[in-house]
Amino acid sequence: MAEKDIEYLKSPDEKTKWESTKEFIWNPRTGQFCGRTGASWAKITIFYIVYYACLVAFWTVMLMVFYVTVDYHQPKWKLDSSRxxxxxxxxxxxxxxxxxxxxxxxxxxxxxxxxxxxxxxxxxxxxxxxxxxxxxxxxxxxxxxxxxxxxxxxxxxxxxxxxxxxxxxxxxxxxxxxxxxxxxxxxxxxxxxxxxxxxxxxxxxxxxxxxxxxxxxxxxxxxxxxxxxxxxxxxxxxxxxxxxxxxxxxxxxxxxxxxxxxxxxxxxxxxxxxxxxxxxxxxxxxxxxxxxxxxxxxxxxxxx
The missing domain is CATH 2.60.40.1660 (Na, k-atpase alpha subunit.)
Incomplete structure (x- = not known):
């Protein structure tokens, strides 16, 4: 077995909670911040911006359609046609x-x-x-x-x-x-x-x-x-x-x-x-x- 593989199988050194926390916030070996690389954070940020923009646009259109069909002075359904x-x-x-x-x-x-x-x-x-x-x-x-x-x-x-x-x-x-x-x-x-x-x-x-x-x-x-x-x-x-x-x-x-x-x-x-x-x-x-x-x-x- 190669020396490199032996090193890989070794038990990692025990770390304190503070050291684990610091490594989660910034891992210099992998270049990860809070568990994600810069490219990963950029992708997920762009995804949620597009996702919520689409939601806002959809409900804005629905609200506009609703207001166009609402009469502020009388109900749409009256008497027998209403509940x-x-x-x-x-x-x-x-x-x-x-x-x-x-x-x-x-x-x-x-x-x-x-x-x-x-x-x-x-x-x-x-x-x-x-x-x-x-x-x-x-x-x-x-x-x-x-x-x-x-x-x-x-x-x-x-x-x-x-x-x-x-x-x-x-x-x-x-x-x-x-x-x-x-x-x-x-x-x-x-x-x-x-x-x-x-x-x-x-x-x-x-x-x-x-x-x-x-x-x-x-x-x-x-x-x-x-x-x-x-x-x-x-x-x-x-x-x-x-x-x-x-x-x-x-x-x-x-x-x-x-x-x-x-x-x-x-x-x-x-x-x-x-x-x-x-x-x-x-x-x-x-x-x-x-x-x-x-x-x-x-x-x-x-x-x-």
């Missing part, structure tokens, strides 16, 4: 605290303890845009059934028409255990309510709505889900009325648009009893599906 569909949901305020975001329970203790303050603050926060700001400007108009508003205009929602029992000055009734709950129809771009034929109103429509039904309005009704709930919620009033005029629709992303709503005033709910309540909106093109929560909203009310 949202053409039957709106219904929402309620005040919303439960963020830590109970999945809850639908309105629970408070009325009286001097002021454990009702959160619910009052939540309603005041929601109503703040209605009290100023968006309720002023050239886009705002006073709507009526006799006049047709322009597409870019929005209808003024007059809080002064709401009964004082559901006002901020009266704490929306929470301090005396007679709460007001705000019910609104969720926005769907381009959706307009369609009237029922007066001769073919739904069988499950509440009798009080049937008696006052006007095809120019969308109606709101609330009742207990079970016989015990209906017995315990007591009498109900609606402010400013039980209906929302059709001229507030459609929502077409107009600047300053504010959703119309109805306040439901529970005048004498039974204390200490959990009540399941369902509120529905009534129009010919509003479907009611409890499972999907179409056309209705569920919440629980507990007054201590």
């Amino acid at each position: 949202i569909g053409n039957s709106p949901g219904v929402g309620f305020r005040p919303s439960p605290p963020e830590e109970n975001v999945d809850s639908t329970l309105i629970w408070f203790r009325h009286g001097s303890s002021k454990q009702w303050e959160y619910w009052v603050d939540s309603l005041n926060e929601f109503l703040e845009p209605y009290q100023g700001g968006q309720q002023h400007g050239e886009h705002l108009t006073t709507c009526s059934f006799e006049e047709t508003r322009k597409p870019e205009e929005v209808c003024h929602f007059n809080l002064d028409l709401i009964n004082n029992n559901c006002s901020s000055s009266r704490k929306f009734g929470y301090d005396v255990g007679r709460p007001c709950v705000l019910i609104k129809i969720n926005r769907i771009y381009g959706w307009k309510p369609e009237p029922y034929d007066n001769n073919s109103l739904p069988d499950n429509m509440p009798e009080d709505v049937k008696k006052k039904y006007d095809p120019r309005n969308v109606y709101i009704s609330c009742e207990g889900e079970n016989p015990a709930d209906r017995e315990n919620i007591g009498p109900i009033n609606y402010y400013p009325s039980q209906s929302i005029p059709n001229y507030y629709f459609p929502f077409n992303n107009q600047p300053g648009y504010l959703s119309p709503f109805v306040f439901v005033h529970f005048q004498d709910p039974t204390s200490g009893v959990l009540m399941n309540i369902e509120c529905k909106a009534w129009a010919a093109n509003i479907k009611h599906d409890r499972k999907e929560r179409l056309g209705s909203v569920h919440f629980e009310l507990l007054v201590d």
